[in-house]
Amino acid sequence: MENTVGDFLRSRRARIQPEEVGLPSHGRRRVQGLRREEVAQLAGVSVDYYVRLEQGRGGSASDAVLAAVARVLRLDDVEAAHLRALARPARPATTAGGGRAVREGTRLLLDLMAGVPAFVLGRRMDVLAWNALGDAVQGYSATPPDRRNAARYAFLDPAAREFYPQWDAVAAETVAYLRLDAGRHPEDAKLAALVGELSVRSEDFRRLWADHLVKQKTHGVKLIHHPLVGELDFGYETLSVNGSPDQLLVAYTAPPGSPTAQKLAMLASWTAPGARVPAE
Known part of the structure; x- marks a missing residue:
């Protein structure tokens, strides 16, 4: 099922214009919204680290890093929790039926x-x-x-x-x-x-x-x-x-x-x- 952390992060940074976070727009831009480099800079992480996160290789990302990225991308509480779930997917704890039995x-x-x-x-x-x-x-x-x-x-x-x-x-x-x-x-x-x-x-x-x-x-x-x-x-x-x-x-x-x-x-x-x- 298509549901990667990279797709989510790209969609969220596309919502934010550089001027909204105090960055110059530098005229015509190749991407809509913030660049990966700009998100990394504002979140206080290396560009390489953030790229790995977007590529789905951020399974060891700390709560602090994910919170910083969520702050930069202006995620609400539900979106921030969704980012944590995508970045650090857990093994399913329930059965395949998903708890269909109603008490x-x-x-x-x-x-x-x-x-x-x-x-x-x-x-x-x-x-x-x-x-x-x-x-x-x-x-x-x-x-x-x-x-x-x-x-x-x-x-x-x-x-x-x-x-x-x-x-x-x-x-x-x-x-x-x-x-x-x-x-x-x-x-x-x-x-x-x-x-x-x-x-x-x-x-x-x-x-x-x-x-x-x-x-x-x-x-x-x-x-x-x-x-x-x-x-x-x-x-x-x-x-x-x-x-x-x-x-x-x-x-x-x-x-x-x-x-x-x-x-x-x-x-x-x-x-x-x-x-x-x-x-x-």
Whole structure:
């Protein structure tokens, strides 16, 4: 899987112009952004050392060196952690399945969150479990098990662009999270296969993947156009599942009394045992 430290570093130094860090531009430049020599100078390391780092031969790079490079390239905390993972890849500590088993306690928690659409994401953005309201919003149970993947849905299902009115933002966030996952698990063959599939079948995915953006999935907003109740304007919160480091519990939220909350109440009544869902 293409995911080298050199590609990431080149993409990050291309964002920064010499004038921004107090260096002269010297007229026409052969490269966009900072040169390798300039990054090395500003980070306080030799040019040869930095070149080796970009070539993927910096496995012994210290925290201090990587922190200096991150400072020069103005990396945020997530990007800096991604750089460390790429520069010093660790052997995978999990099984090839990536922790797909969801604990019974986590499933019970999902069910107890009856008024909140919620689901569990695993490695590679696979959807592993959900509650009734989460299913009513996202339609997971109607999706074949091997297609329950948030990235595959966003880029390969034609319905995704209507389902997500802000599809561009969802697509960029999805790719940035996959990039982060790839940096943490460079030997994950299933992730490599997913990236390969999406790259072949989606020009949009190829373009976004080439940007090397990384982002942790924490919280934000999500606008959904539901086929039955129309527009749903959610906030979302993402929680790590303790004891299952590759799993995230995602919950959609809506202020009480808001139009979205009222539509969720309708969906909840339709998903109650014995209820009949109106025709679309």
